[in-house]
Amino acid sequence: MEDRKNTQQQAVALPGEVEPELARRRMAQLQQDIERFSVAYYEQDAPLVSDHEFDLLLRELTAWEAAWPQFAAADSPTRRVGGRAVAKFAPRRHAAPLLSLENAFDTADISAFYSRLEKAGLSAPALLAEPKMDGLSLAVTYENGVYRSAATRGDGITGEDVTANVATIHGLPRQLRRSDIPLLIVRGEAYIPKQLFVALNAEREEAGETLFANPRNAAAGSIRQLDPAVTASRGLHVFFYDIVSCEGAQPASQQELLALLDELGLPVNHEARLCHGVTEAEAYLAEMTEKRHRLPYDIDGMVLKLNDIASRARLGSTSKYPRWAIAYKFPPEQAETVVEDIVVSVGRTGALTPTAWLQPVALAGSTISRATLHNEDNIREKDIRIGDHVLIQKAGDVIPEVVRVLIEKRDGSEQLFAMPQQCPQCGSPVVRRDGEAAHRCTNAHCPARLYEQIVHFAAKPAMDIDGLGPAVVRQLLDASLVHDVADLYHLQQEQLTALPRFGVKSAENLLAAIEKSRTNPLSRLLFALGIRHVGERAGKVLAAHFADIDALMAADQEELVAIDEIGAVIAGSIIDYFAQPANRVLIERLREAGLNLRGEARSDAARPGALHGRTVVISGTLPGIERDAAKARLEAAGAKVSGSVSRRTDYLLLGENPGSKLEKAQELGIAVLDWPSMLALLEGDGDA
Numbered sequence: 001m002e003d004r005k006n007t008q009q010q011a012v013a014l015p016g017e018v019e020p021e022l023a024r025r026r027m028a029q030l031q032q033d034i035e036r037f038s039v040a041y042y043e044q045d046a047p048l049v050s051d052h053e054f055d056l057l058l059r060e061l062t063a064w065e066a067a068w069p070q071f072a073a074a075d076s077p078t079r080r081v082g083g084r085a086v087a088k089f090a091p092r093r094h095a096a097p098l099l100s101l102e103n104a105f106d107t108a109d110i111s112a113f114y115s116r117l118e119k120a121g122l123s124a125p126a127l128l129a130e131p132k133m134d135g136l137s138l139a140v141t142y143e144n145g146v147y148r149s150a151a152t153r154g155d156g157i158t159g160e161d162v163t164a165n166v167a168t169i170h171g172l173p174r175q176l177r178r179s180d181i182p183l184l185i186v187r188g189e190a191y192i193p194k195q196l197f198v199a200l201n202a203e204r205e206e207a208g209e210t211l212f213a214n215p216r217n218a219a220a221g222s223i224r225q226l227d228p229a230v231t232a233s234r235g236l237h238v239f240f241y242d243i244v245s246c247e248g249a250q251p252a253s254q255q256e257l258l259a260l261l262d263e264l265g266l267p268v269n270h271e272a273r274l275c276h277g278v279t280e281a282e283a284y285l286a287e288m289t290e291k292r293h294r295l296p297y298d299i300d301g302m303v304l305k306l307n308d309i310a311s312r313a314r315l316g317s318t319s320k321y322p323r324w325a326i327a328y329k330f331p332p333e334q335a336e337t338v339v340e341d342i343v344v345s346v347g348r349t350g351a352l353t354p355t356a357w358l359q360p361v362a363l364a365g366s367t368i369s370r371a372t373l374h375n376e377d378n379i380r381e382k383d384i385r386i387g388d389h390v391l392i393q394k395a396g397d398v399i400p401e402v403v404r405v406l407i408e409k410r411d412g413s414e415q416l417f418a419m420p421q422q423c424p425q426c427g428s429p430v431v432r433r434d435g436e437a438a439h440r441c442t443n444a445h446c447p448a449r450l451y452e453q454i455v456h457f458a459a460k461p462a463m464d465i466d467g468l469g470p471a472v473v474r475q476l477l478d479a480s481l482v483h484d485v486a487d488l489y490h491l492q493q494e495q496l497t498a499l500p501r502f503g504v505k506s507a508e509n510l511l512a513a514i515e516k517s518r519t520n521p522l523s524r525l526l527f528a529l530g531i532r533h534v535g536e537r538a539g540k541v542l543a544a545h546f547a548d549i550d551a552l553m554a555a556d557q558e559e560l561v562a563i564d565e566i567g568a569v570i571a572g573s574i575i576d577y578f579a580q581p582a583n584r585v586l587i588e589r590l591r592e593a594g595l596n597l598r599g600e601a602r603s604d605a606a607r608p609g610a611l612h613g614r615t616v617v618i619s620g621t622l623p624g625i626e627r628d629a630a631k632a633r634l635e636a637a638g639a640k641v642s643g644s645v646s647r648r649t650d651y652l653l654l655g656e657n658p659g660s661k662l663e664k665a666q667e668l669g670i671a672v673l674d675w676p677s678m679l680a681l682l683e684g685d686g687d688a
């Protein structure tokens, strides 16, 4: 680890060596900047500078304050933890202050930290090195093993009550695995996995909303939502790493503490490692500096903690951080490259997104050749031109972005970029609506939109149609075989085999996968339709609430918001979607294609079952079940079991050695299911 402080701060005079007036001015300036940056970061979840720059400023102010204590403000940001609680949530006072951590940037800082431990009388103290999650810090309370409340860190003394929102976090237990702990307050970090962060930003980009700068801001923005359904839709996770207060158990070390939390069923990070001394700690930091890129979540450093809890008292804390721990921050990874071109693509909602095509360059574990430029404003603000030398980094360790242009490297040949006036896909006029950052193609049937819609429709968490990836979708569109997603269900084998590079086998497989998707639970279809704000979770909630899609389409705003987890935003967007005649036509076409449109809700009359009103015909020998038993199960689910295939047949249940019924069913385009798929349908699919 080289020393990063010097290179970054060379322009600044040393605090001890200047005129008092200069010191005072510099300190006032720093304080003002830090204040402004923290409001943006903590209260608006929209940072103005990188975390690294922020840390350096804070560090610089600390140094000045040490040299010129007479100029230090009583409410200096160096004495505060994080941000203030914001008025939209009820304030909640913490049982004990939730402190921040002192930063280390290099070997020297870590050695200094270790010497302080030794000076406090500890001999060869062991350190536990834990990943430093880049998320939102929370305190969560369990009483007698039951989830009670949750608060953000706020200013460390008082946070915001986010009990309802935190309850929606994936993997957060409502009940601990042990009930002999009368009170437990644990501290953890809520975060958004990298993949979901990428998806969330892509969605926001499409919707013309401002993007989250990094997963931390995405997590904070998602927790601090007035509508818990929005929080739920964001896919937050959490890791716990500390006990604020506990009755009933007393771990002796940080390692035991994590083991206890794990035993209680609280998610903990398993990358923690015990290090004996500075050399071991540094080796592990180096290992993690490399490994971090392969983790599914973003970490911005590693925390080194004195493992022995009893010894921590000897070191104590400042008002801002404990003296027994330190946070090593990874160096920012940036690379220089050239913008070879700026290319515009059109997304699922018609939004035009400019992308920089870069000279390929290695960065943070992969080769980067593209960086999203988001929208025209972003390009203007950063003044990015074709041919520019630029500095790039990965936002949240995943999304390559242009940090800034290296203006000094311009030679005059660079070209300004302008958003096209016509859609690059269909030539229709492009507009930018008031209040939106995105330019959009005005053509509702723009082929580019259709492409994105079908790719989304077929994706794994949506209809999960194996073999229908982007390249195949392109082929289908180029050959004009599909004009909406319903057309997928009418594809013929000959049409597919006529396409270049399409063999009989792959055609059969694709058709079988499409066929199989007809019986998907309604929750998947609702997500697959691409209704704005209706994610996987909302799809499940809606499918569980309504008896079928017709009931959903008939629901008004009031009925929708009355559903647990559905807020005004999601409700409004559902209403908008079904208000459009084209979308209603699509649903009818999907119904004709035999898709499952039934929800999992039970109506008031005895349970009509998953196959209420459906006619099923059985053909052949079913594996593992007698025909009569199968018939009874189908009837119990509300189906009518008939002996011959007709237009009124909804499903052909196919066993081994089927007769002519199969041919007939195929002729009529009736959904053909095997017993396992039928079972999945009967049981509303196990994926909810």
Ligand code: AMP
Pocket (backbone or CB within 6 Å): 099, 100, 101, 130, 131, 132, 133, 134, 135, 136, 137, 138, 189, 241, 303, 327
């Ligand atoms: P900072 O926000 O840069 O002052 O860093 C301190 C913050 O790191 C704490 O307030 C925690 O929210 C967070 N953090 C993330 N992971 C850990 C961890 N394993 N141990 C302690 N703090 C952590």
Ligand code: ZN
Pocket (backbone or CB within 6 Å): 346, 423, 424, 425, 426, 427, 428, 441, 442, 443, 446, 447, 448
């Ligand atoms: Zn278009």
